[in-house]
Amino acid sequence: MALVAVLAVPVSSASAAAADEPATTPCPADLAGVATCYTGRSTDGAYYAIAVPEKWNGSLVMHAHGGPDLGEESDPERSIGDLERWSVMVEQGYAWAGSSYRRGGYGTRMAAADTESLRRLFVENFRKPERTYLHGQSWGGNVAAKTAEIYGSKKSRPYDGVLLTNGVLGGGSRGYDYRVDLRVVYQYYCKNHPRPDEAQYPLWKGLRAGSTMTTTGLRARLEECTGLSAPPQERTAVQQRNLDDILAVSKIPERTLESHLRFATFTFRDIVHNRLGDRNPFSNVGVVYSGSHDDAALNAGVERFSADPSAVRDLSYDSDLTGKVSIPVLTLHAIDDPTAFVEHEAAYRATLRGAKRDKYLVQTFTDEHEHSGLSTSEYANSISALDTWVRSGRKPTPTSVAASCSAFDARYGTGCLYRPSFVPQPYATRVNARPGGLSWPALTAQQEKKWSRLPMVGIAP
The missing domain is CATH 3.40.50.1820 (Alpha/Beta hydrolase fold, catalytic domain)
Structure with a gap:
């Protein structure tokens, strides 16, 4: 309390x-x-x-x-x-x-x-x-x-x-899970956000804090991997398969794929770095991804991470709804x-x-x-x-x-x-459930009880 x-x-x-x-x-x-x-x-x-x-x-x-x-x-x-x-x-x-x-x-x-x-x-x-x-x-x-x-x-x-x-x-603690899934699925197929020769960071950060990437730069990487804006006949076979797999697994419409990826990049950086002191509020442990041409390889190769309970608590307090x-x-x-x-x-x-x-x-x-x-x-x-x-x-x-x-x-x-x-x-x-997560809508009350003893940092005003 x-x-x-x-x-x-x-x-x-x-x-x-x-x-x-x-x-x-x-x-x-x-x-x-x-x-x-x-x-x-x-x-x-x-x-x-x-x-x-x-x-x-x-x-x-x-x-x-x-x-x-x-x-x-x-x-x-x-x-x-x-x-x-x-x-x-x-x-x-x-x-x-x-x-x-x-x-x-x-x-x-x-x-x-x-x-x-x-x-x-x-x-x-x-x-x-x-x-x-x-x-x-x-x-x-x-x-x-x-x-x-x-x-x-x-x-x-x-x-x-x-x-x-x-x-x-x-609510923030689970309302962006589909963008978490997009972020890791995109990187599994495209491997250019970040590229292998760039500074690496966990994908839950969205983007490393000091990056100078712009929305134009992100769009170029998306185009490189999927040919998103090109007519289907002008995409390579690899681009088309990447696009098909990303859309099928994420359940995100093609017309808003770029905007969702921007959110999972720049807004995630804001949430994690600027508001939560580089603590991770997101998890995809235990999520089973499906709909691709090879689900077994995807689930074996996609990046996995667990949330910091104090970060989930603070994001939940800030934005989850109680219904009251x-x-x-x-x-x-x-x-x-x-x-x-x-x-x-x-x-x-x-x-x-x-x-x-x-x-x-x-x-x-x-x-x-x-x-x-x-x-x-x-x-x-x-x-x-x-x-x-x-x-x-x-x-x-x-x-x-x-x-x-x-x-x-x-x-x-x-x-x-x-x-x-x-x-x-x-x-x-529509959104992959997080196994072992708290049930909705009792989320906020259970988090208060479970995490009330953890040090408080919070969302910066």
């Missing part, structure tokens, strides 16, 4: 009050004449953007962005770009506020604290909204869900509901999301069920194939459905949410592609 005191990132009303006052700034083009926009920077160094509609409905959407971005400084353009991307919320009458977070790099609790700080800043500089909703996209889904768990149940009840879109909801929410949570997820696989939703439902809080959850799914952007009509419909649920107390169903979308599609015309009957398969059907 000592975890909370050591790793929590405190949020004080004093720090929010001392932040820069919001300064007016030109709104994105879609919001010109619709809202007044503001920017500023918190005392923790996080840039932010705020929009208040001219016809404000009195409610606020707090946005948690995805990523994480990897620069050490807060990006002043990030929050402005997010406002433009999610302008539909403002068009629907909601005030909107988004933080760029105080720095790039991994840190779910840090991002949650920065989101809560910005909410307090909004209240102090404008007024207390009638209702406040959290919206998280991608990794921001993890951030928003964690924000609801940490701050949403306080006596002040600062948040009234949560919308999670294409969320990474498996007491406000409505609505999710929207593309069934063919190639980045945050739809099975993340199965993991999240299991988490809430384990906490006996699944009565607060409604999950909706659409027949779409992208991660970063879904139908504008569906976003407008989702925030409206959440708002109606909160205001009325009547829990919607996937069918009722799908049915209400047509009214918004009449305005936006981007389609309503809901599949109300869809239910995602368990997470373990």
Whole structure:
């Protein structure tokens, strides 16, 4: 139980009050004449953007962005770009506020604290909204869900509901296992990351700390091994077999293979080196890889490693979800999301069920194939459905949410592609289970009990 005191990132009303006052700034083009926009920077160094509609409905959407971005400084353009991307919320009458977070790099609790700080800043500089909703996209889904768990149940009840879109909801301690598998399977076949004549390092590091490799350099190695961007007829037989084996074993779509490998390289380096002091939170011991042209050789030759229990504990504390929410949570997820696989939703439902809080959850799914952007009509419909649920107390169903979308599609015309009957398969059907690992969703509680005596280092704020 000592975890909370050591790793929590405190949020004080004093720090929010001392932040820069919001300064007016030109709104994105879609919001010109619709809202007044503001920017500023918190005392923790996080840039932010705020929009208040001219016809404000009195409610606020707090946005948690995805990523994480990897620069050490807060990006002043990030929050402005997010406002433009999610302008539909403002068009629907909601005030909107988004933080760029105080720095790039991994840190779910840090991002949650920065989101809560910005909410307090909004209240102090404008007024207390009638209702406040959290919206998280991608990794921001993890951030928003964690924000609801940490701050949403306080006596002040600062948040009234949560919308999670294409969320990474498996938690850091196992939510990236498919990228761990990609990292080792790629190296088994390609042997160029690192090359034999380069400095060697364990693959759980993603990339050695001092490497100057760029995304362009990584792409060149991927092309060299697989011919990924070339037409199939222009690939060599070896390249085609490498590509076939990597895709079959990892279960990662070809169109996002490069982006997943970037994450398993540069973001893993950030997690391991910058946030965990070079401790390893990942394991693939006992994983049986299958789907290749020679599974026996692959399993005999792939690099294996065990996690440092203290690193798993700290990553779990930072980002794993407990399911302890007491406000409505609505999710929207593309069934063919190639980045945050739809099975993340199965993991999240299991988490809430384990906490006996699944009565607060409604999950909706659409027949779409992208991660970063879904139908504008569906976003407008989702925030409206959440708002109606909160205001009325009547829990919607996937069918009722799908049915209400047509009214918004009449305005936006981007389609309503809901599949109300869809239910995602368990997470373990898409991601290799780790033999001997703790069972989900009792993960966090068991880790606290097992590892509470270990020295604490934690995720750097």
